[in-house]
Amino acid sequence: MTQRLVVVGNGMAGARFVEDLLARGGGKRYRITIFGDEPYGNYNRILLSSVLAGSHDAEDIFINPLAWYDANGVKLHAGVRVAAIDTERKVVRGANGIDERYEKLVLATGSGPFVPPISGLRNEAGAFKEGAFVFRTLEDCNAIGQASERSRKAVVIGGGLLGLEAARGLLERGLEVHVVHLMDHLMELQLDAKGGAILQRTLEGMGLHIHLNKSTREVLGSPRVTGLRFEDGSALDCDLLVIAAGIRPNVALAREAGLLVERGIVIGDDLATPGDPDIYALGECAQHRGRTYGLVAPLWEQAQVLADRLSGRDPHAHYAGSKVSTKLKVMGVELAVMGTRERSGADEEIAYEDASRGIYKKLILRERRLVGSILLGDASAAPNLFQAFDREAEIAGDPAALLFPAAAEVKPRSVLDAPDSLQICNCNGVSKSAIIQAARRGCRSLKAVCDATRAGTGCGTCRRDVQTLLEGTLGQGGTAEDPSIHYYVPGVPLAKPDLIRTVKELGLHSVSSVFNALAEGKEDPASKPGLASLLKTVWGKDYEDERDARFINDRVHANIQRDGTFSVIPRIYGGVTTPAELRRIADVAERHQAKMVKITGGQRIDLLGIAKEKLPEVWRDLGMPSGHAYTKAFRTCKTCVGTDFCRYGVGDSTSLGIAIERRFQGIESPHKMKLATAGCPRNCSEATTKDLGAVAIEGGHWEVYVGGAAGSRVRKGDVLCVVESHEEVLRFMGRFMQYYREHAKYLERTYDFVERVGIDKLKAVLVKDEEGIVARLEAEIQAAVDAYQDPWEEALYPVHPQQFARALEPSREKEPAAELAEALP
Amino acid sequence: MNGSPMPLQRRIHNLGPVTRIPLGEGKVYEVAGRALAVFRTRQGMLHATQAACPHRGGPLADGVLGSGLVVCPLHGFKFDISTGSPVGNDCRALRTYRVELTSGGDMLLFLDEP
Numbered sequence: 001m002t003q004r005l006v007v008v009g010n011g012m013a014g015a016r017f018v019e020d021l022l023a024r025g026g027g028k029r030y031r032i033t034i035f036g037d038e039p040y041g042n043y044n045r046i047l048l049s050s051v052l053a054g055s056h057d058a059e060d061i062f063i064n065p066l067a068w069y070d071a072n073g074v075k076l077h078a079g080v081r082v083a084a085i086d087t088e089r090k091v092v093r094g095a096n097g098i099d100e101r102y103e104k105l106v107l108a109t110g111s112g113p114f115v116p117p118i119s120g121l122r123n124e125a126g127a128f129k130e131g132a133f134v135f136r137t138l139e140d141c142n143a144i145g146q147a148s149e150r151s152r153k154a155v156v157i158g159g160g161l162l163g164l165e166a167a168r169g170l171l172e173r174g175l176e177v178h179v180v181h182l183m184d185h186l187m188e189l190q191l192d193a194k195g196g197a198i199l200q201r202t203l204e205g206m207g208l209h210i211h212l213n214k215s216t217r218e219v220l221g222s223p224r225v226t227g228l229r230f231e232d233g234s235a236l237d238c239d240l241l242v243i244a245a246g247i248r249p250n251v252a253l254a255r256e257a258g259l260l261v262e263r264g265i266v267i268g269d270d271l272a273t274p275g276d277p278d279i280y281a282l283g284e285c286a287q288h289r290g291r292t293y294g295l296v297a298p299l300w301e302q303a304q305v306l307a308d309r310l311s312g313r314d315p316h317a318h319y320a321g322s323k324v325s326t327k328l329k330v331m332g333v334e335l336a337v338m339g340t341r342e343r344s345g346a347d348e349e350i351a352y353e354d355a356s357r358g359i360y361k362k363l364i365l366r367e368r369r370l371v372g373s374i375l376l377g378d379a380s381a382a383p384n385l386f387q388a389f390d391r392e393a394e395i396a397g398d399p400a401a402l403l404f405p406a407a408a409e410v411k412p413r414s415v416l417d418a419p420d421s422l423q424i425c426n427c428n429g430v431s432k433s434a435i436i437q438a439a440r441r442g443c444r445s446l447k448a449v450c451d452a453t454r455a456g457t458g459c460g461t462c463r464r465d466v467q468t469l470l471e472g473t474l475g476q477g478g479t480a481e482d483p484s485i486h487y488y489v490p491g492v493p494l495a496k497p498d499l500i501r502t503v504k505e506l507g508l509h510s511v512s513s514v515f516n517a518l519a520e521g522k523e524d525p526a527s528k529p530g531l532a533s534l535l536k537t538v539w540g541k542d543y544e545d546e547r548d549a550r551f552i553n554d555r556v557h558a559n560i561q562r563d564g565t566f567s568v569i570p571r572i573y574g575g576v577t578t579p580a581e582l583r584r585i586a587d588v589a590e591r592h593q594a595k596m597v598k599i600t601g602g603q604r605i606d607l608l609g610i611a612k613e614k615l616p617e618v619w620r621d622l623g624m625p626s627g628h629a630y631t632k633a634f635r636t637c638k639t640c641v642g643t644d645f646c647r648y649g650v651g652d653s654t655s656l657g658i659a660i661e662r663r664f665q666g667i668e669s670p671h672k673m674k675l676a677t678a679g680c681p682r683n684c685s686e687a688t689t690k691d692l693g694a695v696a697i698e699g700g701h702w703e704v705y706v707g708g709a710a711g712s713r714v715r716k717g718d719v720l721c722v723v724e725s726h727e728e729v730l731r732f733m734g735r736f737m738q739y740y741r742e743h744a745k746y747l748e749r750t751y752d753f754v755e756r757v758g759i760d761k762l763k764a765v766l767v768k769d770e771e772g773i774v775a776r777l778e779a780e781i782q783a784a785v786d787a788y789q790d791p792w793e794e795a796l797y798p799v800h801p802q803q804f805a806r807a808l809e810p811s812r813e814k815e816p817a818a819e820l821a822e823a824l825p
Numbered sequence: 826m827n828g829s830p831m832p833l834q835r836r837i838h839n840l841g842p843v844t845r846i847p848l849g850e851g852k853v854y855e856v857a858g859r860a861l862a863v864f865r866t867r868q869g870m871l872h873a874t875q876a877a878c879p880h881r882g883g884p885l886a887d888g889v890l891g892s893g894l895v896v897c898p899l900h901g902f903k904f905d906i907s908t909g910s911p912v913g914n915d916c917r918a919l920r921t922y923r924v925e926l927t928s929g930g931d932m933l934l935f936l937d938e939p
C-alpha cells in the first residue's frame with residue numbers, strides 16, 4: 001500500500017529530501033505532494049547573490065524545473081502557501097483552500113529574514129517603504145535588481161555572510177555601497193576579531209564602505225527611502241536599503257498546529273517531532289539538540305537520513321547533528337571555517353597573518369586535536385583541515401605544517417579560472433567547455449558528467465577538477481549525488497559491506513547468480529570484473545569462476561596492447577635474476593619474435609607484442625611463473641642491493657623483498673598492490689611511495705609503510721608500524737593486505753583507501769588489534785597464500801579449448817567455415 | 826516488390842558447434858574475407874558483428890558482454906550487439922550479421938551479397 005507523503009516547503013531542504021527519497025526507491029512507497037510558497041520549481045538559493053551580481057541569470061539557478069516533478073510523479077502545488085495543519089485528521093490545508101491528506105508530513109519551511117525594529121521603515125499600509133528590501137528569495141533578488149537601476153547609493157544593514165553577499169551584488173552593479181553593522185567586526189558568526197579586521201581591509205580595498213558598531217534608529221524619507229539615522233545621532237543618505245540582519249526560522253505554521261516549537265521546530269535524532277511521530281522537520285526551520293543551522297551542508301545530511309528512514313533503506317538511520325565546516329566565498333574572498341572561533345582553557349592556538357595580502361589563518365587545538373580553524377584569503381589548506389577536524393584525529397608532528405600544504409599539492413589556480421579550451425581529461429581529451437556544457441544540459445552528478453563526456457574514465461586523476469567544474473557551474477546546491485557512487489559496482493545497488501553480507505547469506509558463488517538474485521537478472525558489463533574480484537575474496541576456493549566475467553587480461557593472463565597483441569612479464573622475485581635466466585628469456589624473445597624486450601619500471605623484463613594464441617607456448621618456453629603485471633593483484637616487490645653489497649645498507653632488503661614476493665605473489669585485491677623494500681632511508685627502491693613498503697633504519701628496525709603512491713598521484717606512505725624482523729614485516733603486511741581486500745572499494749588504490757580510513761584507525765585495528773580481528777585476518781591471508789596457483793599453468797590445462805583463440809588479425813586464416821550457398825530467385 | 830530490395834545472393838556459412846564459443850564470451854571468425862565477432866550471451870542468444878572496433882580497431886570479441894552490450898577491451902567503448910549502435914559514444918555503428926542456431930547446435934551465419 002502506498003502512503004501519502006506531504007512536504008511543506010519546496011526550498012533547498014524539501015526538494016533535496018524528495019530527490020534523495022526517489023533515489024532510494026521511495027517513489028514506490030509514497031505518493032508525494034509538495035507545497036511551495038514560491039511559484040516555481042526549486043532553485044539554488046545560494047546562487048541568488050550571483051544573480052544579484054549579474055554573473056548568473058535567474059534561469060541558470062533552477063535545480064528542478066516544473067517538468068521534473070511531473071516526470072517523477074510528484075505533485076507540486078507551486079505558489080500555494082500552507083495555511084494550517086490539522087494533526088488530528090492528518091490534513092494539510094493550502095491557502096487556496098486545497099486540502100491534502102497525509103500519512104507522513106515533512107516540514108521544510110526554511111527561514112525568513114529577521115527585520116529589527118526600526119522606526120520609519122514601513123508606510124501607513126504596513127509595507128516597506130519604496131526602496132527598502134529584504135534578501136531571501138528570487139523575487140527579492142529581482143526587485144533589488146530593478147531598483148538598483150534607479151539608484152546610486154545603497155546601504156546594507158548587516159555585515160554577516162548575507163549582507164556582504166548583497167553588498168557584492170550591488171557593488172557589481174556599479175552602486176556606491178555602505179554596509180552598516182551592529183557588532184564590532186564583520187561576520188562575527190564565522191570570524192574572530194582579527195579575521196574580521198583583515199576581511200574588512202580587503203573589502204574596503206574593493207570599494208566597499210563599512211560602518212561598525214552602528215545601530216539603526218530610523219529610516220528617513222517618504223514615500224521613498226532617502227537615508228538612515230543611527231542611535232549615535234549620525235546619518236547616512238541612500239536611495240536603496242537592503243536589510244540582511246539575520247534569519248528567523250519559519251515556525252508559525254508548526255506552532256499553530258500545536259507542535260513543540262522553541263527557536264525552531266523541535267525534532268529528535270529521528271528527525272520526527274516529539275509529539276507526533278508522523279511529522280518530521282528538516283532544514284533551517286528545524287531545531288535539533290538545541291541547534292538550528294543556517295547553511296546547506298547540515299541540511300544535506302538531514303535529507304539523507306530522513307530519506308534513508310522513510311524509504312526503508314535504513315529505517316534506523318539517525319541524525320546526530322552536524323559538525324559545521326564550510327567553505328565560502330565572501331565577495332570573491334575565500335573563506336573556510338570549522339568548529340570553534342576562539343580558544344578556551346588550555347587550548348593551543350596557532351595563527352598566521354599576512355594582512356597586506358588579506359590572508360589570515362588560525363588553528364585551535366585541544367589535546368592535539370583540531371577543534372577549530374579559520375582560513376581567510378587562502379583556503380588551499382582546507383581539504384586537509386576538514387579531514388583532521390572531521391576525524392578528530394591526533395595531529396602528528398608540527399601542526400603549523402597543516403596551514404601550509406606541501407607545495408606540490410596546491411593547484412596554482414583553480415580550474416574555474418582556466419580558459420574554456422583547457423583540456424581537463426588528459427586521457428580522453430575532454431575540454432573544460434565540454435564538461436560545463438554537459439552540466440548545463442542536465443548532468444548533475446559527477447558520474448553523469450563522466451558518463452556523458454568520458455572525462456575521468458581513464459586514469460581518474462581529473463575527477464576532482466570535474467567535480468569542481470560541476471559545482472562551479474551548478475553551484476553548491478545544484479549538484480546531485482548519484483546513489484550509485486556508494487555501490488560497490490554500479491550495477492548492483494549495494495555498498496560493499498551490505499553486498500558481502502547478502503552474498504554470504506544467499507550463498508551466491510558466481511557473478512551470474514549475483515545478477516540474478518540482486519539485479520533482476522540485468523548483467524551490467526561494467527560490474528562484472530568487480531564482482532568477480534569480490535566473490536573470489538569472499539569464497540576463495542569455493543568461488544564459482546565464470547570466465548566471461550573477467551576482463552580479457554584476466555582470461556588470458558597477459559596485458560592487452562593497442563594492436564590486440566599481448567605483453568608477457570614473467571616473475572623475477574625481487575628483481576634478482578641470473579645469467580641463465582636472462583639467456584632463456586633472450587632465447588624465447590628471439591624464437592617468438594617479441595616486438596620489443598624492455599626493462600620495466602617494476603624491475604623485471606617485458607616481452608611485448610605476443611599474439612594471443614602464442615601465449616601458452618611462450619610461457620612454456622620461459623618456464624617462469626606469471627608476474628601478474630596485467631591484473632588487480634599483488635604485482636611486484638622491488639628491492640635494492642641492501643646489506644649484501646651497498647656500503648650504506650642497514651637491513652637486508654634484497655632477501656626481504658624476495659620473501660615478500662614469494663609469499664604474496666598473485667594475491668587478488670581491489671586494485672594492484674606494488675611493493676618495495678629499501679636497505680636504508682635513502683630509499684633507492686622508492687619503498688616509501690609504494691602501496692606497501694619496508695625501509696630499514698639504524699638499529700635493526702624496519703619501518704612498514706602503507707598507502708604510498710608515485711603514479712598519477714604522488715603520496716608518501718604512512719608508517720603503519722616499526723618492527724624488528726623480516727617475519728614481522730611479512731606479518732603486518734599480510735594483515736594490511738587482507739584488511740584492504742575486505743574493506744576497499746573496487747579499483748580503490750591503497751593511497752585512497754589509507755586516506756579514507758585514516759592511519760590512526762589502521763594502527764588501532766592492525767597493530768593494537770582493538771577490534772580483535774587480527775587472528776582472523778592472518779588466517780584469511782594465509783588461506784589466500786595457500787590457494788595460490790600460477791595462472792600460466794593454464795598453458796598446459798586451458799579452461800576452454802578456445803581460451804587462447806586467435807584474436808583479430810584479419811590478414812590470416814581464421815576458424816574455417818563450411819559454406820552452404822543458397823541461390824535466391 | 827516493396828520495401829527493401831531482396832539480396833541477390835545469400836550465402837549461409839556453418840561456423841560449427843556453438844560450444845566453440847565459451848559461454849558469455851565472443852570469438853573471431855573469418856568468413857569470405859571478412860573478420861566477424863560472434864557473441865554467445867549467457868541468456869543463450871547469438872549475435873554477430875564486425876570484429877574490429879570502429880574507434881581504433883580493438884578486438885571486440887575479447888570484450889566483456891552484458892545487458893546486450895559489448896565493451897571494447899581497449900578503451901571501453903560500448904556497442905549494442907544486436908543492432909550495432911554505439912552506446913555513450915559517437916563512433917560509427919557496427920555492421921551486424923544474422924546468425925542462427927541449428928537443432929544440432931551448429932551456428933549458421935547469413936551473408937547477403939548484393
Ligand code: SRM
Pocket residue numbers: 458459559560561562567569598599600601602603604605606627629635636674709710711712713749
Ligand atoms: C610495463 C610498464 C611500463 C614499463 O615499460 O616499465 C607499465 C605498463 C603499463 N601500466 Fe604502469 N607500467 C609499469 C610500471 C608502473 C609503475 C612503476 C612501478 O610499478 O614501480 C607505476 C607507478 C606506480 C603505481 O602503480 O602507482 C605505474 C603506474 C600505472 C598506472 C597509474 C596507477 C595509479 O593509480 O596512479 C596505470 C593505470 C591504472 O592502473 O589504472 C598503469 C597501467 C599500465 C598499463 C597496464 C596500461 C594498460 O592497462 O594497458 C600499461 C601496460 C602497457 C602494455 O601495453 O603492456 N600504470 N606503472 C611497467 C610494468 C611494471 C611491472 O614490471 O609490473
Ligand SMILES: Cc1cc2nc3c(=O)[nH]c(=O)nc-3n(C[C@H](O)[C@H](O)[C@H](O)COP(=O)(O)OP(=O)(O)OC[C@H]3O[C@@H](n4cnc5c(N)ncnc54)[C@H](O)[C@@H]3O)c2cc1C
Pocket residue numbers: 008009010011012013014035036037038045046047048049080081082083108109110111135136137162165250253282283284285293294295296297299326328329
Ligand atoms: C543570498 C543567500 C546566500 C546564501 N549563501 C550560502 C552559502 O554560500 N553557503 C551555504 O551553505 N548557505 C548559504 N545560504 C543559506 C542557504 O540558502 C539556506 O541554508 C538554505 O536555503 C535553507 O534551506 P531550507 O530548505 O531550510 O529553506 P529555504 O531554502 O528557504 O526553503 C524553504 C521554502 O519553504 C517555503 N515555505 C515556507 N513556509 C511555507 C508554507 N507555509 N507553505 C508552503 N511553502 C512554504 C518557502 O517559500 C521556501 O521556498 C544562503 C542564503 C541566501 C539567502
Ligand code: SF4
Pocket residue numbers: none
Ligand atoms: S606504459 Fe604507463 S605511462 Fe606509458 S603510456 Fe602506458 S600507461 Fe601510460
Ligand code: FES
Pocket residue numbers: 878879880881882883897898899900901902
Ligand atoms: S578501440 Fe575500441 S574503444 Fe578504443
